[in-house]
Amino acid sequence: MNYPSALIEEAVNELSKFPGIGKKSALRMVLFLLKQEETEVTKMGEAIIKLRKEIRFCERCNNVSDSQYCNICNNPKRDQQSICVVEDLRDVMAIENTNQFYGTYHVLGGLINPIQGIGPEQLKIESLLKRVKEVEAKEIIMALSANMEGDTTVFYLSRKLQPLQVKISTISRGIAVGGELEYADEITLGRSILGRIPYTTN
Amino acid sequence: MNYPSALIEEAVNELSKFPGIGKKSALRMVLFLLKQEETEVTKMGEAIIKLRKEIRFCERCNNVSDSQYCNICNNPKRDQQSICVVEDLRDVMAIENTNQFYGTYHVLGGLINPIQGIGPEQLKIESLLKRVKEVEAKEIIMALSANMEGDTTVFYLSRKLQPLQVKISTISRGIAVGGELEYADEITLGRSILGRIPYTTN
Numbered sequence: 001m002n003y004p005s006a007l008i009e010e011a012v013n014e015l016s017k018f019p020g021i022g023k024k025s026a027l028r029m030v031l032f033l034l035k036q037e038e039t040e041v042t043k044m045g046e047a048i049i050k051l052r053k054e055i056r057f058c059e060r061c062n063n064v065s066d067s068q069y070c071n072i073c074n075n076p077k078r079d080q081q082s083i084c085v086v087e088d089l090r091d092v093m094a095i096e097n098t099n100q101f102y103g104t105y106h107v108l109g110g111l112i113n114p115i116q117g118i119g120p121e122q123l124k125i126e127s128l129l130k131r132v133k134e135v136e137a138k139e140i141i142m143a144l145s146a147n148m149e150g151d152t153t154v155f156y157l158s159r160k161l162q163p164l165q166v167k168i169s170t171i172s173r174g175i176a177v178g179g180e181l182e183y184a185d186e187i188t189l190g191r192s193i194l195g196r197i198p199y200t201t202n
Numbered sequence: 203m204n205y206p207s208a209l210i211e212e213a214v215n216e217l218s219k220f221p222g223i224g225k226k227s228a229l230r231m232v233l234f235l236l237k238q239e240e241t242e243v244t245k246m247g248e249a250i251i252k253l254r255k256e257i258r259f260c261e262r263c264n265n266v267s268d269s270q271y272c273n274i275c276n277n278p279k280r281d282q283q284s285i286c287v288v289e290d291l292r293d294v295m296a297i298e299n300t301n302q303f304y305g306t307y308h309v310l311g312g313l314i315n316p317i318q319g320i321g322p323e324q325l326k327i328e329s330l331l332k333r334v335k336e337v338e339a340k341e342i343i344m345a346l347s348a349n350m351e352g353d354t355t356v357f358y359l360s361r362k363l364q365p366l367q368v369k370i371s372t373i374s375r376g377i378a379v380g381g382e383l384e385y386a387d388e389i390t391l392g393r394s395i396l397g398r399i400p401y402t403t404n
Binding site for chain 1: 204205206207208209210212213215216217219220221222226227229230231232233234235236238240242243244245246247248249250251252253254255256257265266267268272273274290291292294295298299
């Protein structure tokens with residue numbers, strides 16, 4: 001497509017990098033930006049830059065954080081020996097919203113996905129194993145998406161955790177098979193945490 | 203929703219200002235940004251800021267431009283006496299892609315919409331009237347959306363243009379090329395019958 005200005009072309013190219021945003025949607029976003037006050041647009045641009053530049057990750061659980069340890073890890077009321085393993089921070093937020101879990105989290109940063117070239121070494125698995133030993137964890141709750149990548153990751157983790165003799169459970173399949181964790185409603189997600197079942201490989 | 207970091211909350215709030223982007227989509231965009239390289243994210247943020255800061259509008263037709271007049275107004279091959287009135291730059295781009303129009307454009311910057319508080323004085327109507335007089339325009343082609351706001355704007359403009367004795371036309375309304383008759387809505391089909399044109403084989 002021919003753009004009437006190099007500035008527009010550049011902004012469209014940048015915005016269309018977002019997943020699910022094509023060139024047409026990006027152009028609509030650009031038109032929206034052109035109609036806004038300059039201070040508003042500058043604020044948005046700076047928020048994006050600042051986000052990536054200043055974001056920190058909890059040194060214990062890999063959740064995003066404003067300081068060395070996240071609010072959940074820092075909370076003395078949270079059970080450090082009960083660790084809920086999740087894919088990313090959206091899942092932490094979703095589970096926190098259920099008010100059904102009083103342990104701590106471990107954010108893997110993804111799921112094992114050989115097609116996309118994501119192997120166990122790209123995920124925060126070593127730090128999980130180290131942490132399980134250190135705090136003498138009593139239970140690991142696998143709260144991963146109910147798809148092939150999630151199942152593969154649970155299987156891999158269970159093998160790695162087996163020598164540590166920790167109880168492993170998965171959230172119950174109250175969530176529709178094939179469903180994404182972030183789209184589950186709070187009641188279903190809360191029940192699935194309460195109704196977690198021991199994980200077995202056979 | 204509770205966000206684990208003030209940085210994330212701010213970025214979600216900013217990104218959800220885009221039309222059609224809610225908090226969940228904005229959070230997905232934020233997660234995407236967190237996975238990108240810092241230089242990439244900085245580039246995106248700067249493109250947004252630069253776009254709004256440095257964009258210029260053609261002093262003749264109000265189309266976006268990198269200089270005082272846009273490429274179309276500056277092109278000596280384009281007919282300055284044939285002016286196509288459009289809502290925004292997307293329409294300019296769409297018509298340019300057809301390669302069927304060799305006149306110039308006038309970008310209104312919106313349509314008359316009393317519900318949203320957009321009156322004629324907010325649109326580039328005065329500059330259109332001035333321009334029609336200056337270049338002694340021969341034809342004004344209304345290429346506005348076929349909805350109430352578009353029709354209102356065309357009606358208002360036609361009243362304003364009447365004293366200037368310029369030919370006014372609107373783009374034809376009818377069944378889309380390749381469209382099935384049975385799926386066309388009644389109003390479109392009715393208009394295409396009223397606006398029928400003589401059939402020629404060449």
